[in-house]
Amino acid sequence: MTSGAAPRRRGRPARTEADSGPGARERILQAARTEFAERGYDKTSVRGIAKAAGVDPALVHHYFGTKDEVFAAAIEVSFEPALVIPVILGEGTEGIGERLARFFIGVWENPATRAPLLAIIRSAMTHDAAAKVLRGFVLRRLLERVAAELAVPDPKFRAELAASHMIGIVIMRYVIQVEPLASADPEQIIEMVAPTLQRYLTEA
């Protein structure tokens, strides 16, 4: 924690009280999720995220780099692949369809996790930069790791078909809000969708 007389370097912030401590990085990420969720990709700026987190904008750049890189980090926090992967794949591929459907619907039924995820999907639908980030993230971090566990032909293609179904349900249920799907019991959705995901992920 240098301060005071130390010369300021380009790209490194002058530290203040609010900047210090291990909490700053986490505060920035939380602020980024909130800003992207409430304002959308276009209207969110590194400066706005810094302000919401109570830090210098240079600290945001220092930890994360560009706006796109902050967005990628915010996505990663939302998906939490380190938590997702064991839940879905921990018990092997038996019952993976139901576990995947249940986990995914559960995340979206929780308003706290739904808002930032909605913002991510909306941003990716309308901004190529956001789509590129989601594509890179989804591809590298989540789907490739799921695909690596599958004993089917074209495992990445299969994982993407499963993901596409879940994304489509999210859009019909939570974004466009078509009835009766928008008000359907989550268990009814899981029951119908689980065999589809199971087939994609396990049947040759």
Added chain:
Amino acid sequence: MTSGAAPRRRGRPARTEADSGPGARERILQAARTEFAERGYDKTSVRGIAKAAGVDPALVHHYFGTKDEVFAAAIEVSFEPALVIPVILGEGTEGIGERLARFFIGVWENPATRAPLLAIIRSAMTHDAAAKVLRGFVLRRLLERVAAELAVPDPKFRAELAASHMIGIVIMRYVIQVEPLASADPEQIIEMVAPTLQRYLTEA
């Protein structure tokens, strides 16, 4: 075609050469599709549509009403339910899964139909008014008519599950462009998805 000395009424346009003839309504619809596709919902105006169609804005209001109603008409032109329904349902429910998948992928593989559909989906993702129009349209015009032909429990729910899968594939393949799905042979997608749609639409 009154003109000249006739007093202008509120909400009715003064007719010009370009306004006259049965082609004006069609020209307005085409212009609306193009404007919504290229500019998105927010930046498209009745005035801009009128200008692109070479007619008075009042004629757009006369034929279609508000911007939302022009949007609804543009959606209807894009989906063309009068054409869609017979193709999908004409031969009954045997093979309906494959016909639905093939028709849907075909529409999206055609760049001429893809652009306006993309614009509609993007608009519905980001604007509640557009989502409401799509919801009303999808519900009333397309899914209810498909559901009416199904002999399954909760036919609307089943039709929406099938639609959700197709919408999700569209988003992964054409919007976010995740590989290998984005470059996959359409026949490979149809082959995998058809049994899913068949199950949703026909199995109790």
